[in-house]
Amino acid sequence: MTKVCLLYDRIRPDEKLLIEACKRKQVTLKLVDCKRTVFDASNSSKPVDFEVGIQRCVSYLRYLHVNAILEKMGVKLVNSFEVALTCGNKLLTTIALEKANIPGPKTKIAFSVDSALEALNELGYPAILKPLIGSWGRLVALLKDPKSARSILESWDQLGSSWYKVYYLQQYVATLPRDIRCVVVGDRVVAAIYRTAPPDEWRSNLSRGGRAEKCEVSEEINELGVKASEAVGGGVLGVDMMETEDGLVVHEVNHNVEFRRTIAPTGVHIPYLIIDYALGLAEK
Amino acid sequence: MNVRCPECDAEIVLPKGSVPGEIISCSECGAELEIVKITTGGAEIKTAEIEGEDWGE
Numbered sequence: 247m248t249k250v251c252l253l254y255d256r257i258r259p260d261e262k263l264l265i266e267a268c269k270r271k272q273v274t275l276k277l278v279d280c281k282r283t284v285f286d287a288s289n290s291s292k293p294v295d296f297e298v299g300i301q302r303c304v305s306y307l308r309y310l311h312v313n314a315i316l317e318k319m320g321v322k323l324v325n326s327f328e329v330a331l332t333c334g335n336k337l338l339t340t341i342a343l344e345k346a347n348i349p350g351p352k353t354k355i356a357f358s359v360d361s362a363l364e365a366l367n368e369l370g371y372p373a374i375l376k377p378l379i380g381s382w383g384r385l386v387a388l389l390k391d392p393k394s395a396r397s398i399l400e401s402w403d404q405l406g407s408s409w410y411k412v413y414y415l416q417q418y419v420a421t422l423p424r425d426i427r428c429v430v431v432g433d434r435v436v437a438a439i440y441r442t443a444p445p446d447e448w449r450s451n452l453s454r455g456g457r458a459e460k461c462e463v464s465e466e467i468n469e470l471g472v473k474a475s476e477a478v479g480g481g482v483l484g485v486d487m488m489e490t491e492d493g494l495v496v497h498e499v500n501h502n503v504e505f506r507r508t509i510a511p512t513g514v515h516i517p518y519l520i521i522d523y524a525l526g527l528a529e530k
Numbered sequence: 531m532n533v534r535c536p537e538c539d540a541e542i543v544l545p546k547g548s549v550p551g552e553i554i555s556c557s558e559c560g561a562e563l564e565i566v567k568i569t570t571g572g573a574e575i576k577t578a579e580i581e582g583e584d585w586g587e
Contacts, residue, residue: 256564256579257551265549279551281579282566306584334586381586407583484587502587 250524251276251296251321253312255303259506260517264300267517273525280308285315292320298528299323300520302502306334306379309502322527324520325481325501332478333501336378336414339478346477348470349495351488352417359399362413366395372418375399378409381500383451385410388418416497419490425450425497426461426487428471429505429516431523432480435463435471437514439507452507460511466494474499482520531568533575537561544573553578 250273254261268275276296280303299316301323303309313327325333332338340353354369356362366373366389375387375398385402389395402410424442428435438461441450450456461467471485474496484503487494505516531544540558544565548554552565554575562578 254551256553257549258553262547262549262552277549277551281551304585304587305582306586334584377583379584379586384581384586409583500587504587 249274249276249296249298250521250528251278251293251299253278253280253299253301253303253316253323255279255281255305255308258304258504260504261302263506263509263517264302264520267515267521271518271521273521280312285312287315287318290319297322298524300524301325301330304502306330310334322530324524324527325483326479329479329481329483330501333483333499334379336376336498337412339499342477343474343496343499346473348474348477349493351419351495351497354415356413356415357411359396359403359413362399362415363392363396365413365415366392369415369417371395374416374418375402376414376416378412378414381451382453383449386449388448389415419495420488421491422489423448423450424456424489426467426489426494427458427508428463428467428485428487429503429508429514430471430475430483430485431516431519432482432526433472435468435485436519437505437508437512437516438463438467438471439511452504458507458511470494470496482523531573533573535559535561535563536575536577537563542575544568548573 299321309330313323317327332342343350354365356365371391373389377385387398424440427441428438439458440461441456443450444455474485475483478499484500486498487496533542535556538559550565554563563575564578565575567574
């Protein structure tokens with residue numbers, strides 16, 4: 247019997263669904279709380295008590311470092327270190343998508359407030375400022391004009407963390423107050439939802455009160471979702487798209503996709519598909 | 531299984547099927563708490579970590 251290891255630092259409803267799916271599929275599951283585990287970076291022996299790992303740490307740093315050690319030991323992971331490294335950093339994602347000729351919003355990077363304002367003049371207003379790392383719309387700001395942009399950029403400069411001294415600036419291209427979240431498992435988009443922003447919010451993240459509705463997986467969505475997934479290395483991913491006047495564009499790819507709110511609108515039981523994908527990886 | 535809130539000492543009943551790493555809320559003080567350990571003898575909980583800047587999906 248293949249043994250799967252669930253690596254986590256917080257059990258969200260998504261992880262409970264994965265645990266439940268393993269029980270129903272009679273897959274032996276080992277639970278590892280990465281916060282409370284010591285990982286031996288000097289050890290190169292493959293663990294004997296599991297064959298494949300599903301990495302679900304919400305902390306990007308935990309995810310990456312645990313994966314680096316486990317991959318050195320020869321463990322196969324959903325998703326790999328390289329995939330997470332790319333997806334967890336918005337600039338690296340942009341570069342990977344650009345290399346694969348996947349349409350995306352124009353993006354500029356600046357390292358000071360003045361340079362960021364210069365970049366914004368080139369991009370035009372409104373524009374979006376995003377932290378390089380992080381999710382759920384945290385600190386993502388809509389910059390409507392140079393004055394408000396300066397205030398927001400200067401506030402970021404006071405935040406302390408070096409991450410917030412890198413200004414990732416993106417053209418605002420959405421034509422509708424919604425985006426499309428595609429869940430990619432391996433070589434296909436298994437489910438997609440529209441995420442619509444609530445009335446008093448421009449961000450459509452579900453954690454910000456966004457509404458989830460089924461989105462039919464068209465040939466175009468499937469093709470673009472799979473292409474974006476392959477561009478970052480493939481696996482189980484959340485590819486976010488926006489509808490623009492020039493067609494669909496990809497703006498983010500998530501390595502630790504939250505899927506629970508995609509299940510009800512689409513009827514696709516994603517945890518089963520993730521477990522099957524992991525089991526398939528173990529057999530390769 | 532019952533535990534005590536480390537913030538306000540209120541009694542909390544752990545939901546059936548709880549697993550270590552899961553977050554629960556204290557109905558008395560609203561604190562977010564993490565289940566650290568569950569054994570046959572009882573459970574251990576602590577105040578949950580605050581969302582970090584590197585947290586995400």
